[in-house]
Amino acid sequence: MDVPSSVKDKVEGVEAELEQLKKENAALRLMLQVMSNKYKMLSEAYFRESNSQVPTICRGLTRFDLCEDQHSHKNILIPQLQLAANSSQVFVETDPRDESHIVKDGFQWRKYGQKVTKHNPFPRAYFRCSMAPGCPVKKKVQRCMEDKNFLMATYEGRHNHEVNPSIGQSLSSPTSSATTSISGFPHSVLDNPLRSAITLDLNLSSENSSGNDDDYNNKRSMEDHVAASLAKDPSFTLALAAAVARSITEHPKPPTN
DNA sequence: CGGGTTTGACCGGCGC
DNA sequence: GCGCCGGTCAAACCCG
Numbered sequence: 001m002d003v004p005s006s007v008k009d010k011v012e013g014v015e016a017e018l019e020q021l022k023k024e025n026a027a028l029r030l031m032l033q034v035m036s037n038k039y040k041m042l043s044e045a046y047f048r049e050s051n052s053q054v055p056t057i058c059r060g061l062t063r064f065d066l067c068e069d070q071h072s073h074k075n076i077l078i079p080q081l082q083l084a085a086n087s088s089q090v091f092v093e094t095d096p097r098d099e100s101h102i103v104k105d106g107f108q109w110r111k112y113g114q115k116v117t118k119h120n121p122f123p124r125a126y127f128r129c130s131m132a133p134g135c136p137v138k139k140k141v142q143r144c145m146e147d148k149n150f151l152m153a154t155y156e157g158r159h160n161h162e163v164n165p166s167i168g169q170s171l172s173s174p175t176s177s178a179t180t181s182i183s184g185f186p187h188s189v190l191d192n193p194l195r196s197a198i199t200l201d202l203n204l205s206s207e208n209s210s211g212n213d214d215d216y217n218n219k220r221s222m223e224d225h226v227a228a229s230l231a232k233d234p235s236f237t238l239a240l241a242a243a244v245a246r247s248i249t250e251h252p253k254p255p256t257n
Numbered sequence: 258c259g260g261g262t263t264t265g266a267c268c269g270g271c272g273c
Numbered sequence: 274g275c276g277c278c279g280g281t282c283a284a285a286c287c288c289g
Binding site: 112113115117118124126138140 | 277278279280281282283
């Protein structure tokens, strides 16, 4: 019995969609695992600090920012972890064969060094902003260890000038998608329409980044990949945030003294 | 020739 | 004090 080609196409379409959903589910599961582990680590660190009588600033603890999705005009919860003051991280999907460390973010950068770090075989490049004399902003760019599709750029400092749109235009190009959270930047920069509409900063604080075990790096790399793909879909982010919130509330409380 | 990149050397912080 | 490691410097080099 012959199956009409239109039906066949439809079936193939549904199968492709199913496959896509499976991938997204896998990504979500991974994300939940990572965030759950991260929450556990942070909780332990927090309680250790509390118990050691050291004055504590709650840096690096998870909070949820309420933001409005520009497309659906619904508020979405965005899990966000703060880096050190004036510091932020950006994840950019690039061709893994591209070794140029170029993150087109609207600024002009001058490279002043490159280094191979201990836990990542890919070299880390160091840049200074060269758009304005005396601009104190620096950035570090390094390819994610386990997912070569992503570059991780760490920004430090505040720009003392405006962004140049002609430099940043490729940020919105189809071949380069950025998942950004830029803290410490002037509003004029943040309001730039060239900037990615979705903010999803899943980074640990600078304090936690001082941990240098492989386990941590593995989690971080997985996080980078998952965060970048999920951040493209605000409704998915909403569902994720709800699931994470459930995960956190169900997590057993750390021992108290 | 000026501006950017490369790369080895150097420096300072940190843990042991 | 020593060694490790990340970050920076600066001379050499490249390119338009």
